[in-house]
Amino acid sequence: MKERLKKVLHKNTEVLVIDYSNSKEAAMIEIILAARALIVKENKKVLVLSILNDKNYTSPKFIRILEKELKELHHLITKNAVTGISEVQKWLVKGINLWYKTQIHTFDSVDEALDFLVS
Numbered sequence: 810m811k812e813r814l815k816k817v818l819h820k821n822t823e824v825l826v827i828d829y830s831n832s833k834e835a836a837m838i839e840i841i842l843a844a845r846a847l848i849v850k851e852n853k854k855v856l857v858l859s860i861l862n863d864k865n866y867t868s869p870k871f872i873r874i875l876e877k878e879l880k881e882l883h884h885l886i887t888k889n890a891v892t893g894i895s896e897v898q899k900w901l902v903k904g905i906n907l908w909y910k911t912q913i914h915t916f917d918s919v920d921e922a923l924d925f926l927v928s
Contacts, residue, residue, distance in 0.1 A: 813840045814847060822927040824856045830893070831864045837871050845878045854887045856926040860919065861893040867901060876905060883910045890914045890922035 813828050827844045829837050848855055889911055899915050906912045916922040
């Protein structure tokens with residue numbers, strides 16, 4: 810799981826990178842729960858970058874868990890970005906952003922997302 814969750818320094822600012830690339834539903838759920846545990850354990854403000862690709866399918870079960878975890882962690886997540894998602898998945902993000910206090914921003918590249926997060 811450690812390879813799926815890592816902290817990177819971008820312009821001297823720490824970002825938690827959650828890599829869902831090539832994962833199916835069960836693995837994606839395992840990854841998000843591990844990320845949640847890490848964030849809760851550290852109990853400090855965090856910038857989050859989620860990386861997906863065209864091999865990921867954001868199932869309804871995954872989305873429900875994501876919604877639950879985001880609600881519980883909103884006070885610790887300062888900024889949230891995602892890369893590698895399809896146009897349909899971008900619409901799902903727009904739906905989540907309707908109720909989520911810290912908006913999830915979508916980007917076409919990791920570099921763009923990291924620049925946004927640390928700005």
